[in-house]
Amino acid sequence: MTSGKVPSEQHVAAFQAAHEMADVLHRSDLPRDNAQWWRVVISACNSGMLGAEFGTIDADRWAQLLIYSLDKARELRVLGDEEVIHRRMIACAAALRYFGIRKGDEGRDPKLIVGRFLAEHQDISPQEFVDQCVKILSIPHDVPIDATFQERIRHVTSARMTLQALCDVVEYLESGPLKEAAVRWCDIEPLLPNHRIH
Numbered sequence: 001m002t003s004g005k006v007p008s009e010q011h012v013a014a015f016q017a018a019h020e021m022a023d024v025l026h027r028s029d030l031p032r033d034n035a036q037w038w039r040v041v042i043s044a045c046n047s048g049m050l051g052a053e054f055g056t057i058d059a060d061r062w063a064q065l066l067i068y069s070l071d072k073a074r075e076l077r078v079l080g081d082e083e084v085i086h087r088r089m090i091a092c093a094a095a096l097r098y099f100g101i102r103k104g105d106e107g108r109d110p111k112l113i114v115g116r117f118l119a120e121h122q123d124i125s126p127q128e129f130v131d132q133c134v135k136i137l138s139i140p141h142d143v144p145i146d147a148t149f150q151e152r153i154r155h156v157t158s159a160r161m162t163l164q165a166l167c168d169v170v171e172y173l174e175s176g177p178l179k180e181a182a183v184r185w186c187d188i189e190p191l192l193p194n195h196r197i198h
Contacts, residue, residue: 006024006027006029006030006031006037007024009036009037009040012024012037012040012041012044013040013043013044015044017058018048018058018061018062018065019058019061021041021044021045021048021062021065022061022065024041025041025065025068025069025072030072030076031078032076032077032078033078034078035073035078035079038069038073038078038079039079041069042066042069042070042073042087045062045063045065045066045069046062046066046091047062048061048062048063048065048066049062049063049066049091049094049095049098050094052098052099053098059098059099060095060098060099063091063094063095063098063099063107063108064095064105064107066091066107067088067091067092067095067106067107070084070087070088070091071084071088081158082151082154082155082158083158085158085162086158086159086161086162086165089113089117089161089162089165089166089169090161090165091107092107092108092113092165092169093165093166093168093169095107095108096108096110096168096169096172097168101172110169110170110172110173111173111178113169114166114169114170114173114178114179114181114182115178117162117166117182117185118178118181118182118185121185126184126185126187126188127188129159129185129188130188130191130192133155133156133159133192133193134193136152136155136156137152137153137156137193156192156193156194157194159192160189160192160194163185163186163188163189163192164189166182166185166186167186167189169182170182170183170186
């Protein structure tokens with residue numbers, strides 16, 4: 001499906017086969033200002049991947065499309081990091097659990113998955129990251145919680161979910177420097193705040 005209008009949310013939500021979604025996602029005119037369309041696509045791909053639990057033949061292809069759609073939505077800046085990063089890591093962990101390791105696959109090669117995470121966090125140490133999260137949630141007790149603070153909560157919650165899924169991915173790595181570096185990040189997950197700090 002490479003001509004005509006981009007299918008509606010209702011249309012993409014009804015796709016039964018991964019190749020139908022693939023045809024849409026490889027178009028050059030994907031929405032750049034419709035976050036809900038992307039959320040529907042991501043949800044559909046996620047459901048397709050979860051079909052692995054019921055023996056769906058193309059579930060592995062749905063997993064690839066899930067990760068691709070998350071990356072594309074982030075690339076086009078339709079969805080923010082807080083909405084994408086943890087979902088991508090969770091999707092990778094699920095793909096590894098359902099389908100196993102496949103070298104060179106960005107969603108099923110633990111070296112690539114962990115390497116990407118470390119590259120995106122190369123300018124901050126695990127402890128500095130914890131300190132940053134603590135600072136984000138630290139506000140005076142007399143300051144009311146507003147929409148801005150809710151955004152901060154989402155930021156830290158996303159970070160926690162990312163690290164939890166990273167720890168699942170790390171289990172597939174062989175011992176070595178890469179795994180050691182990732183484990184240092186896994187170790188800080190319990191240290192991240194989950195509430196307002198006065």
